[in-house]
Amino acid sequence: MPRTYLTLEYADAQHMIAAAEVAADALNIPYCIAVVDAGGHLLAFARQDGALIGCIDLAIQKARTARLFDNRTAELSRMAQPGADLYGIQHSNGGEVMLIGGGLPVFRNGTVVGAIGASAGTVRQDVEVAEAAIAGLPPEIDGL
Structure with missing residues (x-):
């Protein structure tokens, strides 16, 4: 019997x-x-007109990192500083871990069902845009 799991759907995205x-x-x-x-x-992915090309991979990797570690990328960045518990984590997963704020996991009923990554502004702005994305979800999704 196949296993089922909770995940974001395209409409959610x-x-x-x-x-x-x-x-x-x-x-x-x-x-x-x-x-x-x-x-x-x-x-799903969107690149608004005029968005920097370099932000494409940043947004995708922020989302992926948030899901891989079920944590905000800004928090992972703090935990990955020299002397901190996760120092060196950026070298895991083929070096594709993005430790810049703007990646957030998305929860449904306490379970991670996906993640969002936003890139283009300052870290604070990227987090703000990602949080707005989660706030746009239907109420049955816990969000942050």
């Missing part, structure tokens, strides 16, 4: 991207926004 785009527009910064499913695989 569409809601998240729409909400993130509203937040990005309010900042007047064109953003790259990535949503991954529970397996850490890209579910």
